[in-house]
Amino acid sequence: GEQVEQRPPHLSVREGDSAIIICTYTDSATAYFSWYKQEAGAGLQLLMSVLSNVDRKEEQGLTVLLNKKDKRLSLNLTAAHPGDSAVYFCAVSAGTGGYKVVFGSGTRLLVSP
Amino acid sequence: EAAVTQSPRNKVTVTGGNVTLSCRQTNSHNYMYWYRQDTGHGLRLIHYSYGAGNLQIGDVPDGYKATRTTQEDFFLLLELASPSQTSLYFCASSDYREEQYFGPGTRLTVL
Numbered sequence: 001g002e003q004v005e006q007r008p009p010h011l012s013v014r015e016g017d018s019a020i021i022i023c024t025y026t027d028s029a030t031a032y033f034s035w036y037k038q039e040a041g042a043g044l045q046l047l048m049s050v051l052s053n054v055d056r057k058e059e060q061g062l063t064v065l066l067n068k069k070d071k072r073l074s075l076n077l078t079a080a081h082p083g084d085s086a087v088y089f090c091a092v093s094a095g096t097g098g099y100k101v102v103f104g105s106g107t108r109l110l111v112s113p
Numbered sequence: 114e115a116a117v118t119q120s121p122r123n124k125v126t127v128t129g130g131n132v133t134l135s136c137r138q139t140n141s142h143n144y145m146y147w148y149r150q151d152t153g154h155g156l157r158l159i160h161y162s163y164g165a166g167n168l169q170i171g172d173v174p175d176g177y178k179a180t181r182t183t184q185e186d187f188f189l190l191l192e193l194a195s196p197s198q199t200s201l202y203f204c205a206s207s208d209y210r211e212e213q214y215f216g217p218g219t220r221l222t223v224l
Binding site (some may be wrong): 032034035041042044045046049053089091093099100103105106109 | 117152153154156158203205207211212213214215216217218
């Protein structure tokens with residue numbers, strides 16, 4: 001079955017720096033990719049999702065890159081601020097509808113002033 | 114307005130106790146899920162459902178039952194709770210696009 005590795009597990013950056021989180025997956029049939037943010041004491045919140053026909057997507061200071069050849073998905077927070085401090089998860093699925101979304105193990109991001 | 118709600122938010126029970134966790138979604142989604150989140154394991158899928166009366170087994174189903182009574186309501190049942198089931202439980206819903214919308218979580222402690 002699909003395996004997802006996420007790194008780094010912990011990331012600390014200064015305000016204004018960029019933060020990059022990477023996930024690698026194993027199933028070449030994976031078609032749907034998402035990033036979630038979990039703030040302390042809360043559930044996961046969907047940040048952005050892309051289909052496999054998209055290489056790059058930017059929204060509100062976030063950039064998602066998809067390299068299908070290397071089976072690598074990344075999230076880049078440009079100009080991070082303290083409010084971005086949270087745990088981030090990638091998620092992948094076959095895109096066939098509904099179930100069996102596989103989550104990465106999470107990256108705890110700390111943005112210091 | 115929260116689209117996925119869970120109750121209770123916190124629950125303490127004893128070993129062997131009977132616990133029901135509730136989840137309601139107002140997204141009109143067909144799919145609903147129960148996950149547990151533990152340090153070092155990330156999110157693990159317990160059970161999921163694609164409609165009222167339907168139940169599918171997830172990756173870590175042992176010790177858990179679930180029931181989907183309506184499109185909106187999905188319940189997780191622990192009939193003989195054990196300390197290994199101490200965890201943070203999340204419910205989520207999704208449509209066919211697989212973007213999942215999570216509830217705020219229930220923290221369960223089994224003494």
